[in-house]
Amino acid sequence: MRIDFVITELFVGGAERCLTELATSMAAAGDDVRVFSIGSLPTGPKSLLVDRLRSGGVEVASGNADSMWQFRGAYQNLTRWLGSSPADVCQTFLFHANVIGTMAAKKAGVAVRVGGLRVAETRTLRCRIERWAVRQMTSLVCVSDDVQKFASLRLGCDSEKSIVIPNAVDVGRFAIAEAFDWTAIGWPSDAAVALFVGRLHPQKGIDLLQKAVDEIAPARSKRRLLIVGDGPDRVAIDRWAGQVGNERVVLLPWQADVAPLMRACRVLVLPSRYEGMPNVAMEAMAAGRPVVCSRAEGARELLGHDWDRQSFAIDDGPSMTRLVAAFLADADCADRTGELNQAKMRSEFSIPTMVDAYRSLYRELRTRRLDV
Template sequence: MRVDFVITELFVGGAERCLTELAIGMAQQGDQVRVFSFANLPEGEQRLLADRLLSAGIDITTGDADHANQFLRAFRRLQSWFKESPPDICQTFLFHANVLGTLAAKRSGVNTRIGGIRVAESKPIRIHVERFAARQMTSAVCVSSAVQQFAQRQLKIEQSRSIVIPNSVNVSRFVDAVPMSWTDLQWPPDSVVSLFIGRLHPQKGIDLLQRQIDVLAPANSNRRLLLVGDGPLRGDLETWAEKIGADRVRILPWQKDVAPILKASRVLVLPSRYEGMPNVVLEAMASGKPVVCSRVQGSEELLSHDNGKQAFAPGDDNAMKKLVEQFLCDQSLCEEVGLKNRRRAEVDFSVASMVDAYRRHYQSVLNR
């Protein structure tokens, strides 16, 4: 198969990691794949995924669109890219690529156009625009059943035109990780750490962690709270953390490799207001750690094996507190739940199974 993958950008994130694993996996099976990124390639440590693709011999073309006023030029470049070497399939990821990539593929004569619906984001203008693009899609791959229901309800994508293929995780990368030493943060080596990893954005519900700081990291205890990530709330959170004290809470910038941090932590906490299928939950599961997360799209499906023992209603910080506290107080419970989580990740969310699912879907669509 000749498959072109089109994405908004290649900074390290869930959709970008999915594209990378999928493109490399398909190339290893003999498929011809290319990648088009509307934005320029990242610099520094954020080039991780782009460098993996290039090292695997996969061509990456960029639209040089780092600002809104550059997207029209990138759209035209994408059309030319399609026409120079027409693919069997165009697979898009993320909002801008779903819209512009799908329309460019149609105008360029690409008959099979598959969208990637990654998150249930209910902004009216985005829904209106993506709904228009969805009408031009041959099918749509949804990252979870909840996102598929959102796509059917809001984007008007019929069930017959959609399929659920979840994210994947390389379990061995997390199992084999060497734990971070808490002394690197000037914390005692026996610190019991609740961990948040993600974008520092209102979507992630970090205010729930702030409201429960006296449980997550009480003064004069061995409990700590660690936030890892960047985003628009960083300045406000740093001011708050300074008031609380570095002996109780720390904020680290985005990390190239979170496996050592996950391995050292007691529990991952993710109180998001909405998601698609959060990769960080899969990564915590692969690390053999318990998770406490809000019962939103994707998260609930990842943790369906434990009958809701790791999930709480969105916005309910008291319920979150109770779930976290049980893991902070009981190491054996953490090990029991963590083992179940890791087995679930190994069996149901391997990279190989994700690649096979995409390839089967592509063949099915082409054979219609």
């Protein structure tokens, strides 16, 4: 098959990793695969996914649109790129690509247009625009049951048009990673660390961690809180962490490889207010660690086997704190829980399973189109 993937950007993130795994796996199996990023391609250490795509024989192009004023030019470039060698399927990922990519694919004459819905964001204007885009799609891939319900309620997408294909994780990479040495950041080697990894944005609920810092990382204890990421709230969080003191809280910038941190932490904490299916939780589970995750979209599929001990209601700070404290206080319990989590990732969320699901969908849609 000939498949064109269109995504908003290719900086390292959950959707971007999923696309990379999907594109490289399909290319390795003999499919003709190309990738187009609406935004400019990252450079330097952040070009990890672009480099991997290209080393896997996947053509990567860009619309170089880094602001809304450049979207029109990106749409025109993408339309020409798609039309230069029409694919059997165009698959889009993330909001801007769902809108611009679907418009361009329709203009270029691509018959099978598949959207990718990866987060349940409720802003009215965004939903109105994406609802229009969904009407132009042949099918919509949702990453969880909750996201599929959101698509039905907010985007007007009926169940016959949508399908759930969960995210996947490379369990082997996380399972064998060498654990980070906490002494490298001035902490005891046996520190009990609660880890947050993600975008520093109000969506992620980091304010709940800030309010609970005295319980999660009390002074004169071996408990610590590590926050890893970049985003619009970075300056404020950095100032707060400095006030608390780096003997209790450390803020690290974006990391190219978080597997060593996940292997070394006692527990991963994710207090998000909305998600789709949180890749960072999947990565921690693949690393053999427990997670304490808000009951945002996608959490049920990941943590239904241990719902009460690893999940809490959105914005319920006291419950989050209680669950985190339980794992910080009991290393053996954390290890046992992590082993169960890793087994779940290995059996239900493998990359080959995800790739097979996408390939089956594409074949079905292409066959259905040919039969019309």
